Each structure stands twice: as C-alpha cells, then as structure tokens.
Amino acid sequence: MQQLSKTGERAWIALLRVAPHLMETVEAALKAEGFPPLAWYDVLWELERAGAPLRQRDLGERLLVARYNLSRLLDRLETDRLIERQPCVDDARGFMLSITRAGKALRQKMWPVYAEAIAAALDRKLTTAEADTLAKLLDKLR
Amino acid sequence: MQQLSKTGERAWIALLRVAPHLMETVEAALKAEGFPPLAWYDVLWELERAGAPLRQRDLGERLLVARYNLSRLLDRLETDRLIERQPCVDDARGFMLSITRAGKALRQKMWPVYAEAIAAALDRKLTTAEADTLAKLLDKLR
DNA sequence: TCCGGTTTGTTGCACATGCAACATAATGCG
DNA sequence: CGCATTATGTTGCATGTGCAACAAACCGGA
Secondary structure, three states, X not given: OOOOOHHHHHHHHHHHHHHHHHHHHHHHHHXXXXXXXXXXXXXXXXXXXXXXXXXXXXXXXXXXXXXXXHHHHHHHHHHOOOEEEEEOOOOOOXXXXXXXXXXXXXXXXXXXXXXXXXXXXXXXXXXXXXXXXXXXXXXXXX | OOOOOHHHHHHHHHHHHHHHHHHHHHHXXXXXXXXXXXXXXXXXXXXXXXXXXXXXXXXXXXXXXXXXXXXHHHHHHHHOOOEEEEEOOOOOOOEEEEEOHHHHHHHHHHHHHHHHHHHHHOHHHOOHXXXXXXXXXXXXXX
C-alpha cells in the first residue's frame, strides 16, 4: 500500500535539494556586500508594504516563521533601530510593529543586490511562463 | 533597469515561504515518531542506493551539503553506528562511507512515516502532471 | 625532484534555532 | 462573575550551523 507516487517523490527530492541551495546562494550574495541576512529583508519588506503597523502574530503568519524565532529576530532588528515595537492598544499582550526610516533606507539599499541574486539564481534560468507555473505550483502547497 | 521579472520575484517568494515550511512539517512528522532528522535519512538513503562505498566529497555533492556540515553530521551517524568510515586507499585524506546493517534497518523503518509525510505535504496536493512539472522546473535551478 | 597552489576534511568559536517551560493577558463557558 | 482554556510573546538550555583557520595530502609545472 504505497500512498506516495514516484513523481511526488521526485518533486520532493528536488525541493529538498534545490531550495536550501538557492537560499544559501542568495544569502551569500547579500553577505558579500556587507548586508544583513535574508530574514531581515523579509521582515522589513513585509512591514513596509503592509503600510500600517502589524501585530507580531500576523507578521509571523505571513512569513511562516515560528513565534520564538520571530521574537528574537525582531529583537535584533529593534536593537539596530530598523523597526519599532509599540504596545498594542487592543491587546496588552501584543506589540505593533513598524519599520523605521532607517529600516526603509536599508531595505532600499539591499534591494538591487537582492534582486540581482534572485535573477541569477532563478529568473534567468526560467522563462516567464515557467516562473509563473513554478509560483503557482508552490502556492498550491501552502 | 530592472533585471528581475515580476514573475521571477513571485516564484522566489513562493519558494522562500513554502520550502522551509514543508521541510519543517515533514521533520516534525519524523520527530513525532521518535525518529532522527531528515538529514540522517538523506545520508542513509544516498549511501544505500549508491550500492558501493562513497567518498565524503561525492556524498556532499549529491546532497548539496557543505563540507563542514557534512563532517559533523557523519560524526553523529557514525556514533550511532549507522554508517562506517573506512580509510580511502587512493587518497589518504579521504574516507569511504558505507551504510551499516543497522543503518539500513533504521532507514527502512523510517520510510513509511517519511512517505506518508511527503504524501500529505506534497503528493496529495498536486496531480501527477503537476508534480512532474514541479520536479522538472526545480531541477532547472540546480 | 621541489615547491606553490589546490583539494579534502576537521575544529574553535560565535551565532542562530528548536524545544519546553514560563508569564501574562484574553476568551468563553458554567 | 469565576475559573479553566486558549492565545501571545519571551527565555534558558541544548543542539545545530556558518565562518575562518587549520592540518594533511595531492597535483602539476619548472
């Protein structure tokens, strides 16, 4: 009684090998330019495009990051004054997160390097149609 | 002059979110049954299907794992007597790696749990054609 | 043959992560 | 209301990972 198809297995292995490898490559590109890790960019970008302050819980949900991980990641960003934590009015447990001016500036400086790394690692290796298909397939796995 | 397409960016973000999440899910399934991490299975399986002893270098290449990471991963597997390191005849620096009987037994016991986790996280969410496409697209990114 | 450069593998150290336990606040049910 | 349950966020501890430096062996050209 095998409940796993051979094709599914191949897709899994490809994912297992390729995804971490790509992430390391992009991470290395950022580090090579003296920038902080990918995760920092992610937080900054999500906060910036949210427009309004976000609950820590909601940010974690969007980034698919565990609470205890996010908690300490945000500590580091806050220490560098890239984000701010304000007490939450509705819920005394939570915090409202917002990106600072310095945070926006850093994100903007990082973007060209990040974009070039993504282009090299992914974009230039796929046609537009292929990239679109890939995105759609991955989204089905959420 | 943006060298990164919008579609490529979407694919990247999907990969960044989905892949780690899937890995954590599968990892959790193994842990829940008292089994060692995914990486252990990977090593055991690669050694078993290789049929013959493998150089550490070659294993690292197939698994896309960094040398210093692999080195310590293998230490742990060796401590548990799941693999063996034999001095390499051709090259006094290297080792030949082989899976032990206990290693094969463990891998076999892990497989049903692993397969079920992959089926739940990936296989059942895609048609066969989709899984095939996904595997092919990811392979293009190596 | 000799010697510089490369390849292979390991390790000390700092840092990041997972887990379990915790503190505090909100929620909901009797 | 009162109290158990759930939700949110933090932290101590053990473990895993990245980096840089290292040791040892191999390779190849002069």
